[in-house]
Amino acid sequence: MTSSDLYPVSRLAAVREATAKAGVDALLLTPGPDLRYVSGYDAKPLERLTCLVVPAAADPYMMVPRLELPAAQASPASRLGLEFVAWDETDDPYRIAADRLGPVGKVGVADRMWAMASLRFRDVLPDTEQVLAGSVLRELRMRKSPAEVAALREAGEAIDAVHRQVPGFLRAGRTEREVARDIAEAILATGHATVDFTIVASGPNGASPHHDVSDRVIQAGEPVVVDIGGQMPSGYCSDSTRTYCVGEPPADFAAYYEVLRRAQDAACAAVRPGVSCESIDAAARDIIAEAGYGDHFIHRTGHGIGVEGHEDPYIVAGNGEPLEPGFAFSIEPGIYLQGSHGARIEDIVVCTESGADRLNATTRELVVV
The missing domain is CATH 3.90.230.10 (Creatinase/methionine aminopeptidase superfamily)
Structure with missing residues (x-):
């Protein structure tokens, strides 16, 4: 049993398909079980934003603080063909993520996302409905x-x-x-x-x-x-x-x-x-x-x-x-x-x-x- 067996590359495609089927435009997965399940990355829960963004109709990418980039690249997530978007201390990573997403009607936020991050995403995506990512992922995780x-x-x-x-x-x-x-x-x-x-x-x-x-x-x-x-x-x-x-x-x-x-x-x-x-x-x-x-x-x-x-x-x-x-x-x-x-x-x-x-x-x- 290897990490590639537990966290297969095919899982990300299944998640994107489930996201689209649920009528959700993107998933925003911050450190916690949802992120680890999808990517294999056991990211540290920090005040600096780490977030796997999984659009239903575009390529996924991982937002990571630049100082955490080596850890992210060393994790099983590196096998997924993701773009790692490293941000610097003077950047606003929430704004970067929102600009890359563009106008979206509904996003699924990780079930264990800190309120700090959820509210920041609400600030930069004011017209976007937030639902729990668990509503998309539960069928796969069960x-x-x-x-x-x-x-x-x-x-x-x-x-x-x-x-x-x-x-x-x-x-x-x-x-x-x-x-x-x-x-x-x-x-x-x-x-x-x-x-x-x-x-x-x-x-x-x-x-x-x-x-x-x-x-x-x-x-x-x-x-x-x-x-x-x-x-x-x-x-x-x-x-x-x-x-x-x-x-x-x-x-x-x-x-x-x-x-x-x-x-x-x-x-x-x-x-x-x-x-x-x-x-x-x-x-x-x-x-x-x-x-x-x-x-x-x-x-x-x-x-x-x-x-x-x-x-x-x-x-x-x-x-x-x-x-x-x-x-x-x-x-x-x-x-x-x-x-x-x-x-x-x-x-x-x-x-x-x-x-x-x-x-x-x-x-x-x-x-x-």
């Missing part, structure tokens, strides 16, 4: 190529290697922050380029899905939710949750953990082409509700993943979009008892012609340490 699936699989194997080390980090008397520090080091040691998050939620903190970490001391007999992920050098992300218990688990926790495990298995088993995103959510939610824990499952069942940790498609009630081969997303039901404890099990799966390909392989049984 359908992962074999190379993208391979990159996600590599990320899944790397985060699995971290989860296999977690039992050695957990013990009564340590703080969540101490455990999280060990996990962060392991995430980097297993090949990730960045640590995106290390949720270590012990005891009652486990009932808060996005708890993060604290200086709370882990006690004997407490469940601990560990949700971790990062970005690989490829640009593709990992994300996996397992729940552990330091010593013998409480009886009420053990009972609902088994319900949760069945729900997560059922949702994975329901994945196949043509099935709606919301039906995958229902496959997990119905089992949890039937067991009496419906009010304690307080978030969607999953989210897409790729060059972002959270992206389309979202596995949630109300999303009737049918799954297609190549869709990659999490399946992560949870049960959270406020004031007591909580649990979550999360795998990344890819929809294939025959069902779900789970990219995480560590045990989903409760691990008692």
Whole structure:
């Protein structure tokens, strides 16, 4: 798997075609996941403008500060046949981009474009409507190529290697922050380029899905939710949750953990082409509700993943979009008892012609340490 596989030259042509089909005159892609997906360039987010301009009916070009030109030319973007338009410190790069574009009725701005840049583009293109570039790119980004699936699989194997080390980090008397520090080091040691998050939620903190970490001391007999992920050098992300218990688990926790495990298995088993995103959510939610824990499952069942940790498609009630081969997303039901404890099990799966390909392989049984 090379950068040319992950960020093929053909992608830019597909983006231009999608831009025209959407009735958008040009995309303006500043540093962030949209730019990296289209060009492979992991540009620094600076106050100086870097922007890939993709007109629907003209040649694309990359606006870059002159001091960033070597980095841009050394990136995978150099293979795309782009013109690199270097601007100097006394130039107005927004005006340069606007003059080259000419009169346009609608532009798609990167979903993560800073307001500073969006408003500057609005100043120099006052008669131009701004829409989100994601409305153009989402259909392309959702359908992962074999190379993208391979990159996600590599990320899944790397985060699995971290989860296999977690039992050695957990013990009564340590703080969540101490455990999280060990996990962060392991995430980097297993090949990730960045640590995106290390949720270590012990005891009652486990009932808060996005708890993060604290200086709370882990006690004997407490469940601990560990949700971790990062970005690989490829640009593709990992994300996996397992729940552990330091010593013998409480009886009420053990009972609902088994319900949760069945729900997560059922949702994975329901994945196949043509099935709606919301039906995958229902496959997990119905089992949890039937067991009496419906009010304690307080978030969607999953989210897409790729060059972002959270992206389309979202596995949630109300999303009737049918799954297609190549869709990659999490399946992560949870049960959270406020004031007591909580649990979550999360795998990344890819929809294939025959069902779900789970990219995480560590045990989903409760691990008692």
